[in-house]
Amino acid sequence: AAWMSMFIYVVMALWSGIGLVFNTRLSAMMAQALAPTGAMFTFIALWTGAFWGKPMWGAWWVWDARLTSELILLFLYIGFIALQGAIDDNRRADRAGAILALVGVVNIPIIYYSVKWWNTLHQGASVSITKGSSMGEVMLITMLIMTFGFWAYSIAVALARVRSIILERDRESTWVSQLPEMRTR
Numbered sequence: 001a002a003w004m005s006m007f008i009y010v011v012m013a014l015w016s017g018i019g020l021v022f023n024t025r026l027s028a029m030m031a032q033a034l035a036p037t038g039a040m041f042t043f044i045a046l047w048t049g050a051f052w053g054k055p056m057w058g059a060w061w062v063w064d065a066r067l068t069s070e071l072i073l074l075f076l077y078i079g080f081i082a083l084q085g086a087i088d089d090n091r092r093a094d095r096a097g098a099i100l101a102l103v104g105v106v107n108i109p110i111i112y113y114s115v116k117w118w119n120t121l122h123q124g125a126s127v128s129i130t131k132g133s134s135m136g137e138v139m140l141i142t143m144l145i146m147t148f149g150f151w152a153y154s155i156a157v158a159l160a161r162v163r164s165i166i167l168e169r170d171r172e173s174t175w176v177s178q179l180p181e182m183r184t185r
Contacts, residue, residue, distance in 0.1 A: 002045035004150045005073060006108050008038035012080075013105040016098035026162075028094035029169070031101060032084055033161035037154050039077035046070055065114040069107055076104040090169055 012034040019027030049067065050060045061067065080097050087093035135143070170176050 001041045001048065001150075002070060002111075003147065004154065005038055005042035005045050005070070006111055008034050008041060008154060009073060009076070009101075010105060010108055012038060013101040016101035019094055020098040020102070025090075025094070025169075026166075028098065029162050029165045030158065031080075031097065032094075033158045033165055034154075035077055035080050035084070036161070037157050039074060039081065041150070041154075042070065042074040042077055046074060065117070066111060069111040069114055072107055073104075073111060076100070076107065080104075 012031045015027045015031040015034065018024060019031060046067070049070075053062065054060050080100050083100055084093045084097050087096060167176055167179075176182055
């Protein structure tokens with residue numbers, strides 16, 4: 001879940017940057033569609049980490065560098081979602097969200113490298129491209145299958161959500177009223 005929370009934020013920032021630079025509506029909508037899923041994965045990472053941390057560290061929460069920076073990531077997701085919802089003009093909301101996403105992306109390397117930069121309770125990476133894996137083969141295969149499932153889920157949900165955002169933003173357009181599912185209303 002922590003991998004996905006970081007990966008989705010980087011993709012969200014990438015879409016935000018494309019939307020900001022090229023002024024494309026679809027890019028901003030993709031960023032908006034990714035934010036709730038990223039927030040969910042971040043919350044799951046923090047929540048399951050607390051359940052794991054209690055027996056291992058003796059506390060539900062410790063102000064560890066990785067935990068704190070992951071919590072900041074959750075606040076960035078929530079802030080992005082709230083900012084998008086608070087501004088009525090879609091173009092202004094997209095620009096403000098893009099700026100927040102691009103500024104917030106500096107938190108991703110902090111999360112990733114926090115165990116190397118500071119003395120933390122967290123262990124280093126269990127899986128590395130350069131050093132291989134310190135996990136057993138069965139656990140590694142299971143984790144990779146789960147990661148693929150998370151990616152598939154994230155893509156499916158983001159595409160469904162961006163479709164909803166497009167229909168909501170263009171609900172007054174002729175092409176939306178001509179859709180078969182809109183004619184029944």
